Amino acid sequence: MPETPLSAVRAQELRDRLEAERARLRSQLAEIGGLAFDEGFADSGQVTAEKSEVDALAGTLRENLRDVEDALAKLDAGTYGSCERCGGPIGEARLEAMPAARRCIACASARD
Template structure:
């Protein structure tokens, strides 16, 4: 069972992570590529890497936001499969966890 102090600490961690991710996504949106660069393959590769990184950051942001929403709804820390409590140690290590270890993916 999560103590109120642990829950507050996890909320703070998630809110800080949300801010960090939002900042990174905004910075990534401002990146420009020189389309006239002589090596168009290099530009294409960089654009692909940029797109992959941006998608990863956005997915992480979605997971953090979902965890904060679960906190607001009172379902944070409950496994989405069997609705049993997720071990506090798991949540401290992985605050966006949606499943207990028995039902974790991979």
């Protein structure tokens, strides 16, 4: 076995997981988008609070979806597994735990 950062088999596994995650995020977003918050419904503070919760959740889901889509694009481009900050390898264990990770562990907590 050659020592490559990420074997083709492993990359395929991660791609499968990313694609499943993308489908899950998209359906969650579709579900949220399908909730009725039309004006005839109610104008109460409770609805407003629920709507802002949903908005916050939708924002998180969209962010996650962007990470997943970027990871898939990087798999296609052959740049997957490289840290976006330092360019070093992210590491297989981290990618296993978080396939859409953009940064290596060392850079993950960096604030720039």
